[in-house]
Amino acid sequence: MRLIFLGAPGVGKGTQAQRLAAQEGIPQVSTGEILRESVKQGAPLGRKAKEYMDAGKLVPDEVVIGIVRDKVAATECARGYILDGFPRTLAQAEALDRMLQEKGGGGGIEHVVSFDVPNAEIVRRLSGRRSCPTCQTVYHVEHDPPRREGHCNKCGGALVQRADDKPETVEARLKVYDQQTSPLIDYYQKRGLLRRVDATVPIDKVYERLQEVVRPSRRP
Numbered sequence: 001m002r003l004i005f006l007g008a009p010g011v012g013k014g015t016q017a018q019r020l021a022a023q024e025g026i027p028q029v030s031t032g033e034i035l036r037e038s039v040k041q042g043a044p045l046g047r048k049a050k051e052y053m054d055a056g057k058l059v060p061d062e063v064v065i066g067i068v069r070d071k072v073a074a075t076e077c078a079r080g081y082i083l084d085g086f087p088r089t090l091a092q093a094e095a096l097d098r099m100l101q102e103k104g105g106g107g108g109i110e111h112v113v114s115f116d117v118p119n120a121e122i123v124r125r126l127s128g129r130r131s132c133p134t135c136q137t138v139y140h141v142e143h144d145p146p147r148r149e150g151h152c153n154k155c156g157g158a159l160v161q162r163a164d165d166k167p168e169t170v171e172a173r174l175k176v177y178d179q180q181t182s183p184l185i186d187y188y189q190k191r192g193l194l195r196r197v198d199a200t201v202p203i204d205k206v207y208e209r210l211q212e213v214v215r216p217s218r219r220p
């Protein structure tokens, strides 16, 4: 099962990826994570990536693609994988296709799952988050409020809204995300690979729908 998960920050795709990966016994390939891993291992591409990260720059496509290529070719990915957070741009998607064609054997991507939540709802989800600067516990003013308003259940610390979670910041991030991702959606739609999942419903319902859309590729 070779899958790509697309979704804006705050749609809950990481949770869904974790669950499906565990059920199917395939790795969840998160680019952020494998970047950090390959930096730690001191692999050649990892060293290159580290130079950019140390300088506070975005790691260029060719480095990210090289790292994903090594990962996907590894034995742990022989039965499939879930790409989570990659590709992020059309250029990366095209490079991924070329790479999977060259590699042969393993085959191409079977499903691209887009987890859909309207932007206004994402802003509500993310801007309702409050975190404790002392113990890092995260709350949500609507879905998971602390027992005493504005104070951490665990340590009593005063809760704050992280800069990343301020509505105007969330809106700006979503705008960048939409600009980068809408060409990807078109790209995969044209190839007949796009599967849309309504991610506004409860987590278990999202997971049910996810299983329906990926089931055709399940083999005995």
Ligand SMILES: [Zn+2]
Binding pocket: 132, 133, 134, 135, 136, 137, 152, 153, 154, 155, 156, 157
């Ligand atoms: Zn706390």
